[in-house]
Every structure is written in C-alpha cells, then in structure tokens.
Amino acid sequence: MKTTTSAPSAQALNMQSCIDACSSCHQVCLQMAMNHCLDSGGKHVEPAHFRLMINCADICQTSANLQLSGSTFSSQLCELCANVCEACADNCRTLDGMEDCVRACQACAASCRMATMKH
Numbered sequence: 001m002k003t004t005t006s007a008p009s010a011q012a013l014n015m016q017s018c019i020d021a022c023s024s025c026h027q028v029c030l031q032m033a034m035n036h037c038l039d040s041g042g043k044h045v046e047p048a049h050f051r052l053m054i055n056c057a058d059i060c061q062t063s064a065n066l067q068l069s070g071s072t073f074s075s076q077l078c079e080l081c082a083n084v085c086e087a088c089a090d091n092c093r094t095l096d097g098m099e100d101c102v103r104a105c106q107a108c109a110a111s112c113r114m115a116t117m118k119h
Helices: 010-040 047-071 074-092 099-115
Strands: none
Touching: 010 047, 010 074, 010 099, 047 074, 047 099, 074 099
C-alpha cells in the first residue's frame, strides 16, 4: 500500500523557518554576548546592551520551544520576540564587530513576523 504525503502548508513552512531562525538567533546572541562582548569590554558590556543581548537570546529560545510544543501562546510570543530582536539588531548595529548578531536578529524578526501572519 502506497502512502501519499501532502506538501507542507505555507504556515507549517513559515513556522519551521521561524523555529530555525529563533534557534540560530539564540545561539548567535548568546555566543556574541559571552565571547565577543565580554572580550571587547567598554560599550559592549554596558548593562543595557548586555542585558538586551541576553534577553534576546532567552526570548528566541523560548519562542522556538513554544512553537515546537504547539503552544497556543506561540504567536503572541513570536510577536514579542520580533520586537526584541529588532531592538537588539538596532542596538548591536551601533557597536563594532556585531554584524553576525545584527543579521541573526533581523532574520529572526522577519521570520517571526511571517510566522504570525494570518493565512
């Protein structure tokens, strides 16, 4: 007996893309904060910047977790995650050597916005 599988829906693809972007952003922000920022010192470790980087890493991880679990709250959290990622990207753009973080945050924000769009 042959089993047919249907192609994933656009919403499912957007969600998987968002999970991947959130996981990547979590990793990049955490690594950059704990390595590049701590090693660079100065403005890279000012409390507001450092706190934002850790908050971004945390919300990205939580957003991915809620999506993976099928939580009914995932779309609300994705919206907040996009806002935090945009703030983190804007903040990191003002510092040297933070291009990887800016790219990861922008990609995550865009992906979260796509995942929360109604189809």
